[in-house]
Structure formats: structure tokens, C-alpha cells
Amino acid sequence: MLEAKLAETGMLKKLLDSIKELVTDANFECNEEGINLQAMDNSHVALVAVHLQAAGFKRFRCDRPMPLGVNLGSLTKVLKCAKDDDECTLKAADEADVLNLVYEAKNSDRIAEYDMKLMDIDSDTLGIPDTEYEAEVSMPSAEFARIVRDLSALGESVRIEVSKEGVRFASEGESANGSILLKKDGEVGRVKTAKEKKAEKARANGEEPEEDDEEEEEENEDGEKPKKVKKEKVKKEKGDEDVEMEDEEKDEEAFKANSDDEDEKSEPSDDEESGKKRKKKTNGSSKPAKKAKTTKSKGKGKKDDEEKTVFDFSMNSHVSLTFSLKYLVNFAKSTSMTNKVELRLSNDVPLLVDYDFGQGYVRYYLAPKIGDE
Known part of the structure; x- marks a missing residue:
């Protein structure tokens, strides 16, 4: 039933x-x-x-x-x-x-x-199949709907090109041609792996410890090489050394918070005789609570940034594909579901148009045009 x-x-x-x-x-x-x-x-x-x-x-x-x-x-x-x-x-x-x-x-x-x-x-x-795409584009769904609607008045096809310059939508018609370029301020990042994406979602939902445990288990099953990478990461965090990767900065903060807790717990055990040091113990116990509040506020900030839906893209290599505008215009009708759309592209692979809303998702896959078709 x-x-x-x-x-x-x-x-x-x-x-x-x-x-x-x-x-x-x-x-x-x-x-x-x-x-x-x-x-x-x-x-x-x-x-x-x-x-x-x-x-x-x-x-x-x-x-x-x-x-x-x-x-x-x-x-x-x-x-x-x-x-x-x-x-x-x-x-x-x-x-x-x-x-x-x-x-x-x-x-x-x-x-x-x-x-x-x-x-x-x-x-x-x-x-x-789970495809590792060469380029990923995140943009406001209303902007995507406007682009495909405007270009559909010129021609039947659109060429989507992702390069370091930006993301270009170009259409050629019998009477007119059109091209729209979306640029990004700052450096262009690379497309993240599936494991990195899962870790990001876990951090955004405040479930970092559980997800880290799962990642460790997955890495242990894969082989010895991932184990070494994980150990090196922990060593860097214990030594309070700087970590260059942006994705590791949040892991370092979480680890430091845990290490502070352990230090504060160990201090009272050595200094239980003096009353003054017992006061330090009570003061130290309040510090983790404050840190927990700051981590929550960071999580809210991330959600607010996601709601703003700013244009962004990442790429591992240059991608240029041609698609039918008739289908893209139909896909754009999902704009009412969410204010954000993600495009994932790889050469000779169907385009993925992903509308992820609170209760689920709608995903469209569109085969690229080949040659003069």
C-alpha cells in the first residue's frame, strides 16, 4: 500500500x-x-x-x-x-x-x-552511470531560462563553451547570430571529485564527524595510498601547520576544536588541588560551547550564500558542445521549482541539467548534436 x-x-x-x-x-x-x-x-x-x-x-x-x-x-x-x-x-x-x-x-x-x-x-x-564531468556551471535558474529563450528566437541550436574566459552560449540563425558570455571574478577552480562533494554536503548539514568516519572507511577499503593521505592531513592539523587547500581549512578548525576540548579536560586533572585552577576548569568548559555556536553560525552563512545563487563554474578542461534549444527551453520550465540550476558537461557526453529543490530533484539529460545535424 x-x-x-x-x-x-x-x-x-x-x-x-x-x-x-x-x-x-x-x-x-x-x-x-x-x-x-x-x-x-x-x-x-x-x-x-x-x-x-x-x-x-x-x-x-x-x-x-x-x-x-x-x-x-x-x-x-x-x-x-x-x-x-x-x-x-x-x-x-x-x-x-x-x-x-x-x-x-x-x-x-x-x-x-x-x-x-x-x-x-x-x-x-x-x-x-556516475560520470566525472569536465566542467560544471552553477547559475540562477531564471538567468538560464532567459538565455535559452532569447537565443531560441535566433536559431535552433546553441553552442555551450566552457573555458578559462567564462561560459559562452552562442547561437547562429539565418538572419542573426547571438552570443552571451558569463564571466567569473577570480580564479577558475577545478571540478571536484565525488568524495569531495559528499564531504562538502556533510559539512553544510553539520554532519562532518559522521561523514569523516565514512570517508575513512571508504578510503581504507580502497587501498594503502588513501590511508597515507589521511594520516598526513591529521599530522598537519595536530602541529597547527597551515593547510593550503580550501577544503581542508574547515577540517582543521573542527580538529582544533576537538583538540582544545582534550587539552581543557587534561588541565584540571593535573591542577585539582588549587581553587584558582578549578575556576579555570569551569571557564575552560564554557569555551567549547562558544565554539559550537560559531560553527552553527558558519553553517547558516553557507545556506544564505546558496540562496543568493551567484554564477560560478569550474573546469578541468575546455568543453564545447552543441545542443537543441527546443529541449533546453523545455528544461527551463523547472525554474519555478528552485532558483538555482547546475549544468554539467563533458565532450561527447550528454549534458546534465540539474534542478535540486528541497524535497528532491529534477534532472534532464540531453544528447549533444554531432556534426551538422
Whole structure:
């Protein structure tokens, strides 16, 4: 049995509006982790991957994995019967042929209930490989939507080029050509590895110690070389030496906070006889609390920076690819989901357009044009 309750129906409306023109019929794969959708357009040029995590629902229950074959156009019509701030509950019994939707108004006693017929859709879930991209671009989603909309008036294709100069979007049409260059202030960084990205997310969520333990276990399983790197890092932090890498600075601060705690605990054990030194012990015990507050404030600052959504990009090598503007304009409809979009590119690899919002993500994969096509 499936029972998933959303705090607001508006989120589901925006999600379907952004993908319904690319995909007509699709299976919502439901399991204990959440609800997933993966489908390709009719021309098999673009792929859409949607994930709604279980934690993003007000209430979520899925006893066993089950597919819900849905016509997205019909589901959109049913969702239009609800207000954006209505609570929406999706219900489906095991092997059911009907999806039940219940809308509960927050400011009144109104409860609306609808049943929508499900479909049997034969679709294979594609295994999307973890790709190490050569270039990554982070920008405001509204800016991306404006660029592709403006260039679509000139031509059918856009060339996206990432170099040290910046990120260039260029289109050539029969009557006019257009080019938009986005520059970055400061040096261009490199694309981070998957492990580094996981560590960054852990620090942003304030879960650094747990993630560090996991990283140590993963590194120990990989081989001896990562062990040496980890040991050298700890030695530098114990000696209070300067660390040049930006990603290691936060690890050093966390380690120093822990080492201060140990020093303060060891001091009272040697000086328990004198009353003055006992006062130092009480003063020392208050210091870690202050440091904990400062680390929390740093975490809030990071979230505020993410909400501002400033243009940024990193690259390992020069990338230049051509894509169909018709599809990019469709992808840009997900702008209503979040104010940030990430583009990931590698030569001869499909473009990844990633919209990551609070309750999950919408990811689009688009194959590049080859030659004069």
C-alpha cells in the first residue's frame, strides 16, 4: 500500500508542468525511499529523472515497491482541482488500478477526493552511470531560462563553451547570430571529485564527524595510498601547520576544536588541588560551547550564500558542445521549482541539467548534436 501526503499541492503541480511536454506516459516507481520517475521523450534524445524523497513528505508509507502508470496530462487536470496550498494525499492499494487523490484545505473543512485510472506501461529503467564531468556551471535558474529563450528566437541550436574566459552560449540563425558570455571574478577552480562533494554536503548539514568516519572507511577499503593521505592531513592539523587547500581549512578548525576540548579536560586533572585552577576548569568548559555556536553560525552563512545563487563554474578542461534549444527551453520550465540550476558537461557526453529543490530533484539529460545535424 502507498500513502504519501504532501504539505502543499503546488509543488507537485510545478513538477508536472515542467515535464509533461517531454513525457506523456510514465511510471512513478514507489518504494520506501520515495517516488522516482524516469522516462525518455519520443525521439529518445532527452531523458528525465525525477526523485521525491520520503523525508520531503508530511507522511509517507510504502509497504513494497510498486509502479504507478500515469498519464501526465490526466494527472495535471486532476491536480488543477486543488489549490496550491492544499494538502495532497496520494493513495494506492497493492496491485490497484486506481490512484486516489485527497485534497484538504488548510483554512476550511473542505475535503475533495478524486480517483484516477492507472495504466500498464512497459518501460525499462535505464542505469545512469556516475560520470566525472569536465566542467560544471552553477547559475540562477531564471538567468538560464532567459538565455535559452532569447537565443531560441535566433536559431535552433546553441553552442555551450566552457573555458578559462567564462561560459559562452552562442547561437547562429539565418538572419542573426547571438552570443552571451558569463564571466567569473577570480580564479577558475577545478571540478571536484565525488568524495569531495559528499564531504562538502556533510559539512553544510553539520554532519562532518559522521561523514569523516565514512570517508575513512571508504578510503581504507580502497587501498594503502588513501590511508597515507589521511594520516598526513591529521599530522598537519595536530602541529597547527597551515593547510593550503580550501577544503581542508574547515577540517582543521573542527580538529582544533576537538583538540582544545582534550587539552581543557587534561588541565584540571593535573591542577585539582588549587581553587584558582578549578575556576579555570569551569571557564575552560564554557569555551567549547562558544565554539559550537560559531560553527552553527558558519553553517547558516553557507545556506544564505546558496540562496543568493551567484554564477560560478569550474573546469578541468575546455568543453564545447552543441545542443537543441527546443529541449533546453523545455528544461527551463523547472525554474519555478528552485532558483538555482547546475549544468554539467563533458565532450561527447550528454549534458546534465540539474534542478535540486528541497524535497528532491529534477534532472534532464540531453544528447549533444554531432556534426551538422
